[in-house]
Amino acid sequence: xxxxxxxxxxxxxxxxxxxxxxxxxxxxxxxxxxxxxxxxxxxxxxxxxxxxxxxxxxxxxxxxxxxxxxxxxxxxxxxxxxxxx
Numbered sequence: 001x002x003x004x005x006x007x008x009x010x011x012x013x014x015x016x017x018x019x020x021x022x023x024x025x026x027x028x029x030x031x032x033x034x035x036x037x038x039x040x041x042x043x044x045x046x047x048x049x050x051x052x053x054x055x056x057x058x059x060x061x062x063x064x065x066x067x068x069x070x071x072x073x074x075x076x077x078x079x080x081x082x083x084x085x
Contacts, residue, residue, distance in 0.1 A: 053081035 042048050056066060063074045072080075 049081045056081075 042051065061069075063077050066072070066077060067074050070077075
């Protein structure tokens with residue numbers, strides 16, 4: 001590689017590095033400014049069970065498959081999803 005080619009490649013790499021830093025900073029600023037709309041407080045075990053069960057249904061996962069995926073028995077899952085109050 002001659003000096004002109006090396007200088008050109010170096011300049012391009014520096015420009016790309018600066019652009020990536022700008023994009024990274026922009027994403028960090030966006031994440032910091034964005035509200036975490038999906039976060040909610042879970043105050044009771046019943047609320048946790050209901051949220052987990054709703055999510056399971058949204059994903060279309062039946063209890064037998066969930067048992068295989070998690071190693072938690074169907075009977076335990078049913079107790080978890082049941083309103084404990």
